[in-house]
Amino acid sequence: xxxxxxxxxxxxxRMVLDNVSGVFKKGETSLVIGASGTGKSVLxxxxxxxxxxxxxxxxxxxxxxxIGDEEDKKDIRREMGVLFQxxxxxxxxxxxxxxxxxxxMLTEMGDGEKKDRVEFCLQRVGLExxxxxMPSEISGGMKKRVGIARAIVMNPKxxxxxxxxxxxxxxxxxxxxxxxxxxxxxxxITTVVITHDMNSVLSIxxxxxxxxxxxxxxxxxxxxxxxxxxxxxxxxxxxNKALSLMRAGK
Amino acid sequence: xxxxxxxxxxxxxxxxxxRESLKVYWKRFIDECIGIGVSSVFIVAIVAVFIGAVVCLxxxxxxxxxxxxxxxxxxxxxxxxxxxxSSTFMCVVLAGKVGSNIAGELGTMKITEQIDALEVMGIxxxxxxxxxxxxAAVFTFPLLAIISGFLGIFxxxxxxxxxxxxxxxxxxxxxxxxxxxxxxxxxxxxxxxFGFLIxxxxxxxxxxxxxxxxxxxxASTSAVTNSCIAVxxxxxxxxxxxx
Ligand SMILES: Nc1ncnc2c1ncn2[C@@H]1O[C@H](COP(=O)(O)OP(=O)(O)OP(=O)(O)O)[C@@H](O)[C@H]1O
Ligand SMILES: [Mg+2]
Numbered sequence: 001x002x003x004x005x006x007x008x009x010x011x012x013x014r015m016v017l018d019n020v021s022g023v024f025k026k027g028e029t030s031l032v033i034g035a036s037g038t039g040k041s042v043l044x045x046x047x048x049x050x051x052x053x054x055x056x057x058x059x060x061x062x063x064x065x066x067i068g069d070e071e072d073k074k075d076i077r078r079e080m081g082v083l084f085q086x087x088x089x090x091x092x093x094x095x096x097x098x099x100x101x102x103x104x105m106l107t108e109m110g111d112g113e114k115k116d117r118v119e120f121c122l123q124r125v126g127l128e129x130x131x132x133x134m135p136s137e138i139s140g141g142m143k144k145r146v147g148i149a150r151a152i153v154m155n156p157k158x159x160x161x162x163x164x165x166x167x168x169x170x171x172x173x174x175x176x177x178x179x180x181x182x183x184x185x186x187x188x189i190t191t192v193v194i195t196h197d198m199n200s201v202l203s204i205x206x207x208x209x210x211x212x213x214x215x216x217x218x219x220x221x222x223x224x225x226x227x228x229x230x231x232x233x234x235x236x237x238x239x240n241k242a243l244s245l246m247r248a249g250k
Numbered sequence: 251x252x253x254x255x256x257x258x259x260x261x262x263x264x265x266x267x268x269r270e271s272l273k274v275y276w277k278r279f280i281d282e283c284i285g286i287g288v289s290s291v292f293i294v295a296i297v298a299v300f301i302g303a304v305v306c307l308x309x310x311x312x313x314x315x316x317x318x319x320x321x322x323x324x325x326x327x328x329x330x331x332x333x334x335x336s337s338t339f340m341c342v343v344l345a346g347k348v349g350s351n352i353a354g355e356l357g358t359m360k361i362t363e364q365i366d367a368l369e370v371m372g373i374x375x376x377x378x379x380x381x382x383x384x385x386a387a388v389f390t391f392p393l394l395a396i397i398s399g400f401l402g403i404f405x406x407x408x409x410x411x412x413x414x415x416x417x418x419x420x421x422x423x424x425x426x427x428x429x430x431x432x433x434x435x436x437x438x439x440x441x442x443x444f445g446f447l448i449x450x451x452x453x454x455x456x457x458x459x460x461x462x463x464x465x466x467x468x469a470s471t472s473a474v475t476n477s478c479i480a481v482x483x484x485x486x487x488x489x490x491x492x493x
Contacts, residue, residue: 050366070268070374077372088363102371105270 007056081151096131287390302405324424353473356456391445
């Protein structure tokens with residue numbers, strides 16, 4: 001379980017996050033949704049302590065993440081897997097080496113064992129046989145999937161995905177959503193997914209948090225989101241043509 | 251300005267705290283020695299040979315007095331090469347090659363979140379990425395300085411003998427005349443210091459890039475400019491200190 005408490009962050013006097021709190025439960029896929037530029041990625045970076053907020057804390061199963069130096073945080077960091085918005089694959093390493101990298105750096109596994117684990121993760125994201133390619137030689141969707149493979153290679157307890165399906169075709173995007181959901185259920189992970197894709201919201205969102213201009217305006221599940229009364233959320237949800245037609249029909 | 255220097259010093263501190271295992275660094279160190287050192291041999295050699303040759307020709311052209319013996323030409327080539335060309339001049343060239351390379355690589359890693367990805371894994375990204383570059387630079391720059399010194403003197407020899415302005419015997423006599431071995435040592439010390447400055451200043455610029463491709467370009471440019479300035483200032487200070 002991850003708890004965020006009263007997180008506020010501003011850049012150059014511009015408030016990007018304003019007193020955001022929330023709880024992300026174990027075994028659930030929690031979504032953070034909101035329009036572009038509302039501070040979703042910044043919230044994620046605060047939770048990962050890549051950006052230190054001015055106020056507030058993040059607790060990982062009760063352990064305060066902002067206390068102590070990097071050495072103290074290492075234990076929690078080992079339990080995290082992160083997919084960044086752009087994939088953040090290491091350009092100078094092959095796909096296989098990218099996925100193996102956390103194992104190399106953080107574990108004492110033997111070579112054979114590492115190879116098996118990497119192959120397993122590659123197969124899990126449907127990329128068997130691409131291990132020898134460089135990140136520059138694969139497509140955007142494949143980069144995302146390699147990013148997910150790298151994020152889960154250490155068997156994380158906490159998985160964070162920043163827009164796992166932006167820039168992908170609808171089919172691949174659904175596949176990635178399902179993959180995240182499956183992994184979460186299978187390994188009882190606490191998963192936080194940032195997205196602005198209504199498809200994902202409706203299909204994989206166990207719990208949804210809606211951010212608007214740095215504030216948390218709404219929280220609930222994917223059923224409740226259709227019948228909500230917050231105008232900003234309504235606007236966000238029903239800008240989707242299919243959904244608005246559906247509402248008009250009912 | 252002062253705050254930039256302060257941040258630079260903090261950055262240097264970060265390189266040496268919380269290191270990863272030595273095995274990890276060893277492999278990265280070898281890779282960087284190839285990237286920084288071996289791949290610079292060609293440009294260093296070209297520069298050294300030509301500058302040595304030009305110094306030889308220019309010195310001869312400006313030393314027309316009959317009272318000055320001809321071997322003074324190679325004597326001057328030797329001292330110029332060892333004292334300035336093989337270290338300072340070579341490092342200004344390398345600041346352009348190695349500095350922009352380091353800043354561009356780290357800047358790109360920063361803006362594409364690769365550095366964040368390392369941090370999230372609990373790896374000290376500054377130390378993991380920069381320390382091997384720093385060690386490779388302070389290890390290979392002195393070796394390059396030795397190559398450069400040798401080839402500079404050799405370039406003078408080629409130019410002098412091929413154009414017939416000095417006989418091989420006079421040239422060799424000149425470079426052995428009142429030779430101070432300490433000058434070779436000075437050249438090596440300088441290359442070591444400049445290697446440190448160029449690699450860390452460029453890494454600092456790249457590592458602190460924010461924004462996009464435009465900023466990566468700017469980081470490369472300021473890496474080269476700032477490294478050159480630092481090299482020249484350090485050159486002056488070392489000249490005061492060592493001679
Ligand atoms: N390092 C930074 N320095 C200054 N401002 C920043 C920084 N990072 C983010 N911001 C600002 O914070 C705001 C929120 O950015 P953020 O990246 O969190 O948006 P987002 O919700 O993730 O949007 P998107 O859906 O497009 O990814 C933006 O206005 C951005 O300009
Ligand atoms: Mg974002």
